[in-house]
Amino acid sequence: MGDSQDQGVSPSSRRAFLKAVAAALGAGAGLTDLPWLSPLRAEPVGRAVSDRVRIGMIGIGSRGGLLMDNLLQTPGVEVAAVCDVYPAHLQRALAATGGKAKAYGDYRALLDQPDIDAVVIATPLHLHAPMSLAALSAGKSVFCEKSLALTIDECKAVARAASASPHVFQIGHQRLFDLRFLTALDHMRAGALGPITQIRAYWHRNLSWRRPAPAELERLINWRLYRDRSAGLMGELASHHLHVINWILDAPPISCVGYGSINYWKDGREVYDNVNLVYRYPDGVSALYDSLSSNQFHGMEVQVMGPKGTMELETGRMFWEAQQEPPAPQAMVDLKKQLEQGGAGAARLAAPTWRPELKSDIKGVPILADWDGGDGTALSLAAFANAVRAGQRSAGMIDHAYRSGVAALIGLQAMEEGREVAWPGDYRA
Amino acid sequence: MQVHLETFLAMNTRLSVLAPGADAVSGARLARRVRAVAAAQERRMSRFRADAELAGLNACAFERPVRVSATLWRILTACGEHWRRTRGAFDVAWQAAADVGQSGFSRVRLNPDERSVRFASPEVRLDLGGIGKGVALKAVETALRRMGMTSGLVSFGESSILALGAMPNGADWVIGLAEAGDLVNTGGSGLSLRDACLSTSGTGQGAAPTVDPRTGEVASPERLVSVVCRCPVEAEVVSTALLARPAERDWILQQYQPIRAIEFALDRRGGFLERRVAWSHG
Numbered sequence: 001m002g003d004s005q006d007q008g009v010s011p012s013s014r015r016a017f018l019k020a021v022a023a024a025l026g027a028g029a030g031l032t033d034l035p036w037l038s039p040l041r042a043e044p045v046g047r048a049v050s051d052r053v054r055i056g057m058i059g060i061g062s063r064g065g066l067l068m069d070n071l072l073q074t075p076g077v078e079v080a081a082v083c084d085v086y087p088a089h090l091q092r093a094l095a096a097t098g099g100k101a102k103a104y105g106d107y108r109a110l111l112d113q114p115d116i117d118a119v120v121i122a123t124p125l126h127l128h129a130p131m132s133l134a135a136l137s138a139g140k141s142v143f144c145e146k147s148l149a150l151t152i153d154e155c156k157a158v159a160r161a162a163s164a165s166p167h168v169f170q171i172g173h174q175r176l177f178d179l180r181f182l183t184a185l186d187h188m189r190a191g192a193l194g195p196i197t198q199i200r201a202y203w204h205r206n207l208s209w210r211r212p213a214p215a216e217l218e219r220l221i222n223w224r225l226y227r228d229r230s231a232g233l234m235g236e237l238a239s240h241h242l243h244v245i246n247w248i249l250d251a252p253p254i255s256c257v258g259y260g261s262i263n264y265w266k267d268g269r270e271v272y273d274n275v276n277l278v279y280r281y282p283d284g285v286s287a288l289y290d291s292l293s294s295n296q297f298h299g300m301e302v303q304v305m306g307p308k309g310t311m312e313l314e315t316g317r318m319f320w321e322a323q324q325e326p327p328a329p330q331a332m333v334d335l336k337k338q339l340e341q342g343g344a345g346a347a348r349l350a351a352p353t354w355r356p357e358l359k360s361d362i363k364g365v366p367i368l369a370d371w372d373g374g375d376g377t378a379l380s381l382a383a384f385a386n387a388v389r390a391g392q393r394s395a396g397m398i399d400h401a402y403r404s405g406v407a408a409l410i411g412l413q414a415m416e417e418g419r420e421v422a423w424p425g426d427y428r429a
Numbered sequence: 430m431q432v433h434l435e436t437f438l439a440m441n442t443r444l445s446v447l448a449p450g451a452d453a454v455s456g457a458r459l460a461r462r463v464r465a466v467a468a469a470q471e472r473r474m475s476r477f478r479a480d481a482e483l484a485g486l487n488a489c490a491f492e493r494p495v496r497v498s499a500t501l502w503r504i505l506t507a508c509g510e511h512w513r514r515t516r517g518a519f520d521v522a523w524q525a526a527a528d529v530g531q532s533g534f535s536r537v538r539l540n541p542d543e544r545s546v547r548f549a550s551p552e553v554r555l556d557l558g559g560i561g562k563g564v565a566l567k568a569v570e571t572a573l574r575r576m577g578m579t580s581g582l583v584s585f586g587e588s589s590i591l592a593l594g595a596m597p598n599g600a601d602w603v604i605g606l607a608e609a610g611d612l613v614n615t616g617g618s619g620l621s622l623r624d625a626c627l628s629t630s631g632t633g634q635g636a637a638p639t640v641d642p643r644t645g646e647v648a649s650p651e652r653l654v655s656v657v658c659r660c661p662v663e664a665e666v667v668s669t670a671l672l673a674r675p676a677e678r679d680w681i682l683q684q685y686q687p688i689r690a691i692e693f694a695l696d697r698r699g700g701f702l703e704r705r706v707a708w709s710h711g
Contacts, residue, residue: 328436346603
């Protein structure tokens with residue numbers, strides 16, 4: 001491990017971090033199959049040089065920058081190297097490390113740096129597979145942003161390499177560490193919804209993704225719009241929710257049908273600006289997913305439904321299906337008290353017919369009453385750092401990465417080919 | 430004095446039973462009986478429950494005559510009678526009046542010999558929402574009286590309120606509008622009830638709209654009609670009819686004497702909403 005101090009982790013940040021760790025472990029306490037949380041149970045890291053994990057950042061754009069900011073606040077982590085092909089990103093990242101990190105324009109040179117323990121890859125989707133494979137081959141642990149890869153074959157190749165590697169591989173699905181999702185899953189496993197019969201998820205935005213770029217940098221900067229670099233909405237957004245759906249149902253989809261088009265942002269892009277899919281899961285359960293780039297009214301949500309109720313995971317609320325006994329009209333309650341005390345008076349009771357609350361009216365109950373706003377990103381990076389430090393591979397993580405990445409891609413394939421696409425099988429086969 | 434109050438869901442709304450003098454055990458027994466009566470009524474009159482008799486009738490009565498139970502037959506013949514008495518303002522087959530000018534119930538064929546019902550056109554559907562709570566409340570009243578209850582209040586979704594006897598101190602039950610800030614706004618001191626039923630129709634929040642079956646127009650949400658009479662069924666029929674077709678008010682009231690009725694209008698004064706009595710009768 002490295003030889004320099006933590007980069008700017010204050011005692012208060014450290015305390016807040018440890019508190020968040022304790023909360024995550026508490027939320028997942030009822031679940032026995034969350035091995036990726038186990039690195040968080042490690043003893044608090046000391047200041048010894050040998051405790052420090054040295055990380056190289058590959059891709060330091062918007063998401064990569066956010067991950068790096070979190071890593072700089074993670075005890076026992078040193079961002080020792082940064083890499084980006086875009087000089088402005090590189091300079092900003094270098095400055096954030098106080099100039100202590102080594103800067104690279106080529107990720108292969110970063111991988112050649114022997115004292116780097118692990119890399120965080122936050123690059124365009126088409127680079128995830130080659131970079132992950134190269135990093136694992138170079139003996140580095142890998143934290144790869146979602147989605148796993150651009151093609152199904154690449155997903156299989158990365159998953160196989162990660163399985164064969166003695167090093168840690170983690171995918172950037174922060175919801176695995178989000179207290180709301182952990183608590184909700186705990187309730188679901190305890191039967192709060194009954195058997196899950198359908199999941200609906202959506203992610204709607206009103207933005208084009210296009211950024212101003214000179215012609216020679218168009219595909220570099222606007223990579224999300226081009227099919228040879230991006231899976232569009234499926235890779236950038238849907239993979240998050242498909243991951244959650246696979247996690248909840250504890251299975252990958254059996255098959256998928258869908259329809260997508262470019263119906264609004266007709267600006268030369270090659271990826272759909274709206275997608276609409278139905279995934280078939282075991283036991284007759286279906287998952288519906290849609291995503292728009294031209295309307296954000298409904299925002300984003302994952303709705304898990306069963307005969308006992310509905311959970312909305314992004315807003316963290318539970319709606320009971322079975323009607324509870326309704327409240328008595330207040331005027332009747334008041335009249336009862338008056339009669340009990342020997343008095344009597346008028347009751348303001350008459351009104352048009354009272355109706356039980358409708359979905360649109362009810363607020364539900366919070367799944368996690370004292371959520372601190374954290375989305376799991378900080379904890380996911382801490383778990384990764386701890387796993388690297390302990391040399392402890394994150395069991396189950398490769399399956400999460402593979403299932404979500406491939407689910408996104410069979411959805412894309414179903415839309416592009418206009419047919420039902422079956423699950424392509426396990427990467428181990 | 431012990432007073433038992435129990436509220437539960439029934440017929441897609443809430444039903445509250447207030448029983449002065451009842452302890453927890455006897456009050457719960459009364460409430461259980463009311464639940465059972467209401468549940469039986471729902472199984473008969475719901476158009477939403479697949480197992481309800483009315484839902485089955487709606488599904489098949491255009492294709493073939495459907496024989497119905499004696500109880501539903503009595504309800505449907507009563508609906509026909511009220512349809513005639515209100516000159517069509519009360520119409521449980523209003524959905525058939527999508528063609529403006531057509532009368533809904535005129536397309537419902539009742540065959541007393543076979544106790545069967547048939548619809549004359551495919552779009553006819555029966556909706557007992559404008560009478561069902563009254564029918565159920567009448568059954569509840571019968572059940573409670575058989576159990577010896579002589580004083581009590583039963584609120585069915587607050588739009589149908591049955592007063593059994595008088596209050597324990599001998600005075601009438603007095604009911605005002607739930608939304609009114611001052612009982613004066615409900616026509617003095619509220620509506621007094623003794624062995625009577627108060628039915629209120631309006632298009633308040635969450636309430637189903639009341640539609641004029643002849644024109645298809647939805648009653649203004651700013652109108653609210655309350656009717657007091659002895660029979661829960663007639664109270665509900667008349668309040669529904671008066672809200673649906675105000676122009677027939679005099680005729681309708683004349684048909685159901687003795688009856689009290691008030692219409693409340695919603696005034697907007699200086700940014701505040703206030704109910705005022707638009708007219709009253711009886």
